[in-house]
Amino acid sequence: MPKRTVPAKVPVRTATRGPTPRKKEDDQVVYIDTNSAPRVMFSGEDLLVEDLPVGTRVIYPKPPLEGLANPGAAVRYALNHPLGTDPLYAQLYPGMRVTIAVDDISLPLPPMVTPDIRQTIVEILLELLDANGVDDVHIIVANSLHRRMTGPEMKRMLGRKIFDAYYPDRYYNHDAEDPDGMVHLGKTNHNEVVNINRRAVESDLLIYVNINLVPMDGGHKSVTVGLCDYESLRAHHEPHTIRQSDSYMDPAKSMLNKKVERMGAIVQSNMKIFHIETALNNRMFGPQMSFLTKNEDDFTETDRLKLEATRWALSKMPSGAKRTLFHNIPAQYELVACHAGETQAVHSKIIEKNFEQYMVNVRGQSDIVICGVPFISPYNVNSILNPLLVQVMGLGYFHNFYRGKPLLKKGGVLILTHPCYDKFDHKHHPSYIEFFNRLLPETRDADVLRAKYEEEFARNPSYIEMYRRGNAYHGAHPFFMWYWGENGRQHVGKVIVAGAENAHVPAMLGWDRADSLTEAIAMARSHVGPNPDISMLHHPPIVMVDVE
């Protein structure tokens, strides 16, 4: 006899008639009409001013949350009133071995105005450790398989005083390829290997200092990823995990986050960790450039003058000089929250603050989404946004900046504005060059790339040496960047790059190109139909959407 199945619950309509009340769209959502001003968007190191079709929905970032008046006091309060654990001072004793791990240069973006919040925190920590007789202290940059930070970058991050006292013997980069530098902590029940930095594991206390720029950061990811090696990282930096993350900016629905938490549980059972997390507001630009975050309809004469002056100056500069200029404008971020204590408890609080800053409520998905790709990503600070990184910005980050449903309908068109120059940084991204020129012409299939080539690149002695002694990203890193765009690739029907200066880079990435945004929109219409819903994400700074 067939088993009787229980029918699924059918939602019962209540007595109220008419459609379900809809969530109001936030004030950050603006619709283009016939009187609207053209919109400003990044295209690498240039600023485009583009007229958008009437009816286009432009989604702006929320205004910056108010920064805390006294960040030092907020940090001290967090250390003395931690969540789920004893205050830090109560965990210290003379003669103990302490390691402080800090996020690397990929956070925040762009690097913030000095003093960096990490400097504020580490200075307080060192005072506290000294007062409690703790003198065996190392500071490790948790760069995972990212490039090593240079001396000047490290000095800028924690300040001259700490740099002079600790660098290079007690303030250094994590080295995932040091044969004696890693400890195997175990495997999860899903066979995920957990290897962590030896100094951190063998310390009596690990203090992690985090900056949570996006909801994907922080929590167990800080230690489990920041201080791990290739073997551990490849457990979750792989195509299937990314495909199952909907999105990876939404921890509750992210397989990536689930795996990291699983591995984090093993870390936590083997190490004593005191976690400090911070949330910053999105005050990316100072007064000179703050017009970039404004609704163009509200531009004053001064804003328009600034915009034209900036565009004129950029048009006269070579691309290298423009890049240097932009990389040297620090962000004006301010601390909006700091919590300390047990990893998960702290992280939940900070994530709430991230969502409060970034999340904009919007109604419905779009057939076409337009994103201006700026000059920077987490992987090219002081360097070039090469084609693989343009890919990671479009299909990775921008596509994943949602909670609930993607902003773009399944099979829709993503339009990016970027020159897509065929330029790579030889010092920072040597393995990217081989990946792009040798592997992508053969296949763009992430599974094939992983199975056939990932280990070859990861074990390449030249790339390992450049990671360990130079400032290069690990040999396997371009693969992770490709996987990072995997759920975007599976979802998006077509990617069109408007303003690409060549045809071969978009072609290698599997994309179409157009000379201008207008042409790109016309091409997109031929793909999705004549009357599409169009949205533009007005980055930067970061904006994420909660799609009803």
Place this chain on the structure above:
Amino acid sequence: MAAAAFYDLDGTLVRTNLVHVFAHTARNQQGLWRSLTRTIAAAVSVPMFMAADTYSRRMFNDVFFRYYKGESEDRLRYLSEELFENVLKDAIFPGAYELVDKSKRLGLRQVLVTGAIDFTVMPLIRHLGFDHHVCNHLEFVDGRATGRLRPPVMAAATKASWMRTYAEKEGLNLSDCFAYSDSMSDLPMLSVVGHPAAVNPDFRLRNTAMQHDWPILDLR
């Protein structure tokens, strides 16, 4: 198919070059006067060696190895162990050990392809654990160096040619092989493998490596 890692030596894995080795030999002659004159001769010849090397590696070899004329074979061999302990061992770049070690772990055959003279490199080959090597050999007549090298002289294109022959004989796929050098004169050697890398490169090689998108390593 098997693969190998081919290394140049001077300037790539060790800080020294042929001139350092010669200077050591010159300093350690039998008799103070002879040591002094040889050392002075070596010192004043350095600019000439540099000029010759800039022009061509072949010319450098012709000029440089003439200075060994008259040296006794047994004396040179005797000095080689001392040379390794006193000069070469400390001159090995820290990163060289790791590079060779990582290469070995990949299962690559370790092959030294150098223009240095055989007796100077043998202790170093044992120390770093190379599987095979090819180097230059001084010509001796009645136990005395003639100041010439025995052909084929390992330099520039000869290195690449030797590697091709070696790969064919050993069944290696050159596309899977690695090569490391610091000098523009080794461009042919770097060009025949699938994974070339410039190590501590001179200006010309750095530019070439950038143009070809080859990795640039600093083992110092």
